Amino acid sequence: MIGLIGFALASVMAGLTPTAGLLFAGRAAQGVFAALLAPAALAIISATFVEPRERGVGFGVYGALTGAGAVIGLLVGGALTQYFDWGWCLLINVPIAGFALAGSRAVTADRPVRRVRHDLLGALSSVAAMTALVFALAEVAGRGWADPLVLTLLLVGGLMLVVFTIAQRTAAQPLLPLRVLLDRTRGGAFLAIGLPQLALFGFFLVLTYWFQQLLGYSPISAGLAFLPLALAIAIGSTLIAGLLGPRLGTRHLIIPALVVMAAGMALLVGLTPGTPELYLTRFLPAEILIGLGLGCTITPAVAAATSGVGDDTGAASAAVNAATQLGGSIGTALLNTVAAIATANAIRAAPGQNEIDGAIVAGFDAALLTAVALLVLAAVAVAVVMPRTSRSV
Structure with missing residues (x-):
């Protein structure tokens, strides 16, 4: 529910912004709250449907919404851009989040079964690794593979992946337990x-x-x-x-x-x-x-x-x-x-x-x-x- 509310507010910020800087900030905030929302939603499906047939139906619907939702977003976004304004491609998230928030009342509330210690090193190293790798690939077109900045970013990304792996092996409560993978x-x-x-x-x-x-x-x-x-x-x-x-x-x-x-x-x-x-x-x-x-x-x-x-x-x-x-x-x-x-x-x-x-x-x-x-x-x-x-x- 926090993810839904935050995502809606971030969408308003990005959709009504008068400057590029605030647009980027709003998009970043959308990512933060989506990172709260999406795993929780999937965990609810996984924990709710344990019988094989129901589980198959549940994940089938999830897969259909995941893939088709992105495509339908292109259609709705095209209509909003053509007949209204590009900002409505972001503001449309507000009624969608409101609808989902109303539906969340049907989800049975649960309580954490154990306290979790934050794996700060795992979180920081994974973010640094992925940021460096994406940044490097985005810069290759303009700079080339041999550019010092691109090579440095690739090296940093690789090193941070190594640090992340070591952290997951040594942390008491790792961010991503290696047994999962x-x-x-x-x-x-x-x-x-x-x-x-x-x-x-x-x-x-x-x-x-x-x-x-x-x-x-x-x-x-x-x-x-x-x-x-x-x-x-x-x-x-x-x-x-x-x-x-x-x-x-x-x-x-x-x-x-x-x-x-x-x-x-x-x-x-x-x-x-x-x-x-x-x-x-x-x-x-x-x-x-x-x-x-x-x-x-x-x-x-x-x-x-x-x-x-x-x-x-x-x-x-x-x-x-x-x-x-x-x-x-x-x-x-x-x-x-x-x-x-x-x-x-x-x-x-x-x-x-x-x-x-x-x-x-x-x-x-x-x-x-x-x-x-x-x-x-x-x-x-x-x-x-x-x-x-x-x-x-």
């Missing part, structure tokens, strides 16, 4: 959650550019173009994962789903703006494949990541949220960097105003090929880490 089924589930996010956030960005800059869609038309993706995610999370998950098991559902996502991403490589029926022949089938694959990945992966952890349910739920958000942040920085470098190289190779669109498409292709590789890597990683007899949850 060292179980092979849960470890594979975290890989299936985090690695695809590296590809997906950049995918959203590339498609938005395609729809609005190259194809000339209005904001609301671009939002509508994403709707089949939302429907496919919902179908994959609930119907397909619900039917096949208990029969195939977690591992045998996730690996093909990641390959299907990679195939959908590959459909978007090599497009040209003048191709007739481009949306129907390439974008629509790609969205369907990516949505179905994502839905079939999220539901079993989140269920496996939060099952069988006992008192560590909160830590496991927080790790799911962190993997999602950090994967998105790193993926956006990485794929933006890849696209920017490829575009710049294409412009240098063929300068001239008429070649700008071609250079932009070359950048998009490079980013999408990187996303395909990341999804294939995710499938291979899950196949290696998750045992063949991984439990169905």
